[in-house]
Amino acid sequence: MSITFAAGFTAGAVACGVKSDVPERLDVAVVASDRPCTVAALYTTNRVVAAPLVVTRRHLAGARPRGIVVNSGNANACTGEQGERDAEAMATAAANAIGARPEELIVASTGVIGVPLPAERIARGLMGLRLSREGASDAARAIMTTDTRPKTSSREVALSGGTVRIGGMAKGAGMIHPNLATMLAFVTTDAAIEESLLRGYTSEAAETSFNAVSVDGDTSTNDMLVVLANGASGTRVSGPDGTEFLHALTEVCVELAVAIVADGEGATKLVQVTVSGARSRDDARSAARTIVASSLVKAAIHGADPNWGRILAAAGRSGAEVNDRLASVRIAGHCAFERGRPMPLDAAAVRHALEQRFVEIELELGLGADGATAWGCDLSAEYVRINAEYTT
Amino acid sequence: MSITFAAGFTAGAVACGVKSDVPERLDVAVVASDRPCTVAALYTTNRVVAAPLVVTRRHLAGARPRGIVVNSGNANACTGEQGERDAEAMATAAANAIGARPEELIVASTGVIGVPLPAERIARGLMGLRLSREGASDAARAIMTTDTRPKTSSREVALSGGTVRIGGMAKGAGMIHPNLATMLAFVTTDAAIEESLLRGYTSEAAETSFNAVSVDGDTSTNDMLVVLANGASGTRVSGPDGTEFLHALTEVCVELAVAIVADGEGATKLVQVTVSGARSRDDARSAARTIVASSLVKAAIHGADPNWGRILAAAGRSGAEVNDRLASVRIAGHCAFERGRPMPLDAAAVRHALEQRFVEIELELGLGADGATAWGCDLSAEYVRINAEYTT
DSSP: OGGGOSTTEEEEEEOOOSSTTOTTSOOEEEEEESSOOEEEEEEOOOSSOOHHHHHHHHHHHHSOOOEEEEEEEEOOOSOHHHHHHHHHHHHHHHHHHHTOOGGGEEEEEEEESSSOOOHHHHHHHHTTOOOBSTTHHHHHHHTOSSOSSOEEEEEEEEETTEEEEEEEEEEOOSSOBTTTBSOEEEEEEOOBOOHHHHHHHHHHHHHTTGGGEESSSOOOSOOEEEEEEOOTTOOBOOTTHHHHHHHHHHHHHHHHHHHHHHTOTTOOOEEEEEEEEESSHHHHHHHHHHHHHOHHHHHHHHTTOOOHHHHHHHHHTSSSOOOTTTOEEEETTEEEEETTEEOOOOHHHHHHHHTSSEEEEEEEOSSOSEEEEEEEEOOOHHHHHHHHSSOO | OGGGOSTTEEEEEEOOOSSTTOTTSOOEEEEEESSOOEEEEEEOOOSSOOHHHHHHHHHHHHSOOOEEEEEEEEOOOSOHHHHHHHHHHHHHHHHHHHTOOGGGEEEEEEEESSSOOOHHHHHHHHTTOOOBSTTHHHHHHHTOSSOSSOEEEEEEEEETTEEEEEEEEEEOOSSOBTTTBSOEEEEEEOOBOOHHHHHHHHHHHHHTTGGGEESSSOOOSOOEEEEEEOOTTOOBOOTTHHHHHHHHHHHHHHHHHHHHHHTOTTOOOEEEEEEEEESSHHHHHHHHHHHHHOHHHHHHHHTTOOOHHHHHHHHHTSSSOOOTTTOEEEETTEEEEETTEEOOOOHHHHHHHHTSSEEEEEEEOSSOSEEEEEEEEOOOHHHHHHHHSSOO
C-alpha cells in the first residue's frame, strides 16, 4: 500500500485527460492525511523552476500540509503567470476534494514543458476522486510518465515508544541525475517528529539515494522530494530512535531511487558503482556518480564490454583524487585492473556476467578509507529512440 | 597542406601495425621543424594522465621542441612505468628519423586504454619514415581513430612585418567535452613569437574552440593541444599584430574543433548553440556548453523535434542565471519561445529545418549583454552501437 502504509493516510487517482489523446488514463493522484503534517521538501536545483514548485514553496511557508496533488502528462513549466494560477487552481480543486484549505496542499507536475495545464479538466476530474488506503496503487500508477512500472516502497520500524511506518512512491524515468534532477518522490510516515529533525534526516537520506542516481545527466525543472509525517502512530522519534528511523527512511529512499534508474528510459540493466579507498567521502561520491553517468561507460555496459579504461577515465575527470597506479577495478566480480596493472580476463565469463540485468562495478582507489555507492543504467539505442520522439 | 602550410615544417606517416589486425593502416604520424620552436601546450584535465603526456611535459621542461610523433590505435594510458618507457622509446625512434634529440620530441597517443604500446613495432616502422610538405595529408589520416575523415585547417595572415602562416590537424571523435576532453590537435606556424605570448594566445583560442565543443561529456586521458612556432617566416608577432595573429589562430582552432564535433561518433548533425543576453561571459559559456552537451537536447535534435523546453531546462541547470520569463529560444531560425511565452510553430517547416545537417539554436537570456557559442552533435543510436563495441 506504499504511500498509505502509514496510519492516517489515504490516496486515490482520477483520469482527467491532461493529455487529451489518452482521456481514460489515470493522470492525477492525491494523497491525504487525516491531520496536518510536519514536512521536509527538497526541490530541483534547476534555475528554471516549474510553477507547481513555486506554489508549493509558497504554501509550505504559511501552512502545515494536509495533502499532495500530482498530475502527469504536463510539467506546467515555462508557463508564466498562467502556470501559477493553474497550479493554484489544481490545489484548490484537490483541497475541496479532501476537505482541506488550498494552502494545505502540495502541488507537483510532471510531463511536457511549456504547454498550458488544462486546470479546468483537472478540477472537473477531481470531483470524482475517492480516497482509500487501497488507492495507493492507483496513485503510484497515475504519476507515471515514460515509466514502465510503478515504484513503491515501505518499511515498518520498531522504536522505543512503539512501531512507526514509512511508505513512498516515486516516478522517473528520463532526466534523472544527482541533486534531485527529475524525479518526483513522495514519502509518508505516521511517526511524530520535529520538523527540523525531519528535514535533516530527509537531506541525509536523499544524499545517499536520489542524489546518487543518474539516468542521463539532465536535471528537470520539476523535481521534488516530499516527506510528510502526521504523527498518527502516536510514537515520537527522538534521541537514540533517530538512527533507526533515519535508517528506515534511507532504505525507502534508496529502494525508490534504484527503482527509478532500473526503469530508466531505454535501460536494460541496473548498474551499481561502489567506490572505496577514497581520500574523502566527497571524492568517493564524485567518482561513483561520474562513472555511473558516463555515456561511454554506459554504452560499454550495454554492449557487455568490460571496458575498465573508461571507468578509470571517468573517475579521473570527476574531480576526485585518482592515481591509476594505485587503483583497482572489478567488473561484475571479475578483477580487470589491479593496482595499476591490467589483469587477464576470461572474456566469455565476463561477457556472460555483463549480460545480466544487474551489473556491479567496484573501484578501489587505494588512497584512503572512504567509500560511496551510486546507481545508474546502461545507454541503449532505445533511450535515443524514446527521447527523439517525446513531444511530437 | 595544413600542418606543413607554415614554412620550415614537414610531415609524414608510416604503417607500424600498432593494431596488429590492420597492419597496412597508417598509424604513426611525425611532424618536424627545420629548427627549434617556441611552444604552447594544453593537456587533459583528467587526473588519469596517459604516459605520452607525462613524457611530453618532461621533454618540454628541458628542451625546445623540433617535432611531434603521434600514434593512433593505442592510448598508452594506464600502462604504468612500462608505458613511460614505451613513450620514450617512441620519441627516440622519431628523433632518430628526423635528426633530433629524443627530448626535442613531443609524444602523443590515442586509442584503446590499458594495452601495452608495441614500441618496437613503432620504432621499426619509423625507420621507413619520409618527411615532406606533401606528407601533411598522410599525417592527418594517420592520427584518426573512429574519425571518418581527416580534420585540417590553415590561414595566412598579413602582419606589419610580413606574412605568416598557420596550419593544423586534429582528431576526434568520441570522448569529446570541454576542457580539452579527448582530442588531439596540433598547430604549426612560421611566425616568430615569444613563448609567453604564444601561451596566452593558445589559451584564449582554446577557450572559444576546443573548450566549447562536446560530443559526449567524457574527457579523455590523452587530450593535447600543441602549438609550435618556428619563426621561419622571419616575421615577428608583437604589439598591434597580436590581435590579427590571435584572430587567425582562433579561426584555425575553431575550424578544427567544429570539424571534430561534426564528425562525432554516430553524429548526423552539427549543432551550434549561441547564447546571448547573459549576465556574464562565464554564464553565457556555461549555458551554451550545457545545452550542447545535454543528452535530451541531442536526442531531440536527432529526432528533428523542436523541444525548446529541454533547451531551457539545460540552461537552467548550467549554473548560469536564467529567468524563463525573460528568455527567448529560436530553433533553426524559428522562434519557439519569446520572452516567457511558447510561440506557435509551423511544425512541418521546423521539422524540415531540423532535418538538415547544420542546426542552429539561439537562446537570448534577456539579462545582460554577454554571449558565447558552443558546438556539438546529435545523439544517435549509432553512437551507442559504436561505443558498445569499441574494445572487443
